[in-house]
Amino acid sequence: MATRFPASSADADRAFRSDGKRTGAPTASLHSFAEEVILRVAAQARRDRVEATAPKIALLSKALLSDNDASAADFVRDARLGGMTADTLYYGLLAGAVQQVGNTWARDGIAMPSMLRTSHRVWRIMNDLRDVFVQISDRKPGQHAVFAPCPQEGHMIGLTMTADDLRRRGWEIELVSNDDHDGLITDIERRAPMRVALGATSPEMTLPLTRLVVALRAHIPGVWVMIGGAITTQEPDLLDLTGADAVANSADAAEQLMLAHLASLVERRSNRM
Numbered sequence: 001m002a003t004r005f006p007a008s009s010a011d012a013d014r015a016f017r018s019d020g021k022r023t024g025a026p027t028a029s030l031h032s033f034a035e036e037v038i039l040r041v042a043a044q045a046r047r048d049r050v051e052a053t054a055p056k057i058a059l060l061s062k063a064l065l066s067d068n069d070a071s072a073a074d075f076v077r078d079a080r081l082g083g084m085t086a087d088t089l090y091y092g093l094l095a096g097a098v099q100q101v102g103n104t105w106a107r108d109g110i111a112m113p114s115m116l117r118t119s120h121r122v123w124r125i126m127n128d129l130r131d132v133f134v135q136i137s138d139r140k141p142g143q144h145a146v147f148a149p150c151p152q153e154g155h156m157i158g159l160t161m162t163a164d165d166l167r168r169r170g171w172e173i174e175l176v177s178n179d180d181h182d183g184l185i186t187d188i189e190r191r192a193p194m195r196v197a198l199g200a201t202s203p204e205m206t207l208p209l210t211r212l213v214v215a216l217r218a219h220i221p222g223v224w225v226m227i228g229g230a231i232t233t234q235e236p237d238l239l240d241l242t243g244a245d246a247v248a249n250s251a252d253a254a255e256q257l258m259l260a261h262l263a264s265l266v267e268r269r270s271n272r273m
Contacts, residue, residue: 033211036218041095046095052096060094061097064118065101076089076128080132130221137194141265141269145196146188146193146196147197148175148199150199153200153201158228169251176188181211193220194222195258201230206241213244227242227246
């Protein structure tokens with residue numbers, strides 16, 4: 001499974017000078033990405049993950065804020081190799097550490113440049129854990145997906161037509177619409193899909209799409225996200241900007257990409273047998 005990082009997070013280290021002043025990166029985009037990552041992951045913390053002890057959570061929290069860019073990812077990897085379950089790794093260890101970081105941030109105890117670097121590290125760990133969640137899933141892969149327009153997107157005809165086309169080809173497509181960001185995440189999470197297709201028509205939707213991708217990954221760790229609509233022909237760097245897995249501008253392209261993902265899931269499932 002390919003791992004992508006939103007360009008805004010990759011810009012985190014060069015967005016500010018050592019004195020904390022901006023160097024020209026889009027503040028709103030960077031802040032929005034950091035907030036979405038930290039707040040979403042922190043909200044996933046569960047107290048019943050007893051393997052993720054308080055000392056381990058505190059050590060990961062410290063690693064996330066350290067000068068060593070690899071220490072947090074290495075810490076999680078070592079915990080995984082040590083036998084910690086996927087649920088505990090994410091909902092206990094990572095979410096618990098991010099919750100501590102978020103609490104410190106809320107008290108103005110962490111400067112924004114450090115917060116941006118931390119959010120990038122958390123995003124990388126989230127993506128590293130995606131394969132783990134996919135491999136342990138007991139759900140049988142099938143031709144199912146959730147389609148949703150980006151909140152405040154006024155054009156749904158193309159997305160609806162694509163959904164209808166794929167239904168005629170045998171796909172089970174649920175079309176979900178909600179103009180509220182949090183409401184849309186809740187509606188999609190309730191369906192716990194393996195695949196989500198997000199639709200948008202203009203480059204102005206890039207930041208909302210990025211936030212959606214981050215939130216979906218936080219709530220559904222193994223989810224595969226595709227972006228469709230006119231934006232795919234207007235923004236050539238859409239994958240890198242949003243962190244999505246794929247882009248498609250036609251029903252044929254969408255089906256090919258979803259079939260490839262389905263084949264990958266089937267292969268992973270057969271390897272577990």
